[in-house]
Amino acid sequence: MSRLAWAAAALGATAFLAALAFTGGRGGPGLQPFKPKGLMMIPLEEVREVDVTAPRGHWHFVRTPEGWRATQGTATAGFEARLDSALKFLRNSGPDRILTAAEVAQAGTAQFGLAPPRLRIVVSGRGASVFAISFGVTNPMGLSHYARLNGSPEIALLPAFVAEEWERTGGTP
Numbered sequence: 001m002s003r004l005a006w007a008a009a010a011l012g013a014t015a016f017l018a019a020l021a022f023t024g025g026r027g028g029p030g031l032q033p034f035k036p037k038g039l040m041m042i043p044l045e046e047v048r049e050v051d052v053t054a055p056r057g058h059w060h061f062v063r064t065p066e067g068w069r070a071t072q073g074t075a076t077a078g079f080e081a082r083l084d085s086a087l088k089f090l091r092n093s094g095p096d097r098i099l100t101a102a103e104v105a106q107a108g109t110a111q112f113g114l115a116p117p118r119l120r121i122v123v124s125g126r127g128a129s130v131f132a133i134s135f136g137v138t139n140p141m142g143l144s145h146y147a148r149l150n151g152s153p154e155i156a157l158l159p160a161f162v163a164e165e166w167e168r169t170g171g172t173p
Contacts, residue, residue: 037094039133039156040150042125044087052123059169079169086165087123090133093162096144101153112146113137113157121166134162138149 014093049172050061059073061083068080099107101132113136132150135158139146144157 023157036092038089038091039095039147039158040087040090040131042091042123042129042131044084044091046085046129047123048126049124050083050087051120051124052166052168053120055118056165081168082165086169088163089159089162089165090121090123090131095147095156095158097157099155099157102125104153106154111137112148113150114146116153117148119163119166135166 029071035045043160049065052061057073059069059075060071061075061079068083070079103114112133117134117136119135121133121135125131134150135147136146136148136155138144138158138160143160145160145163147156147158148154149156
């Protein structure tokens, strides 16, 4: 190959790299803006109260201008950060799968551990917006918790870290 061809190839490669640098690279599906996929539709900044009921206790948290405070139950140190994290997980982390009402009826509801639930969360937002979810047992692999929205015949499989963060929020081990 002649020197002129090599120079043209080098110039073309340099122009291509410069174009990538100035345009931010290639477009693609990984560059889409983040959209929450969780079951809770209340925006995080609009959450005003959170009620957590677990086998080991009951906690009620209220957001004040100074931050979160516990109005019922004894909260452990650092509960504010755990509560914010748990709310983010509930808003952002989507279900791995949703079992339809027919699938739930066929399998029988007892195996999901939702009667009574092992953990119940009620989130109140501005106005009359309320989100309530009950967590049951983990799936056989231990990677997800069965969860049911208040009044829904369907059962969602939520990642285990969502329920675990709620358990830590109230001081449950």
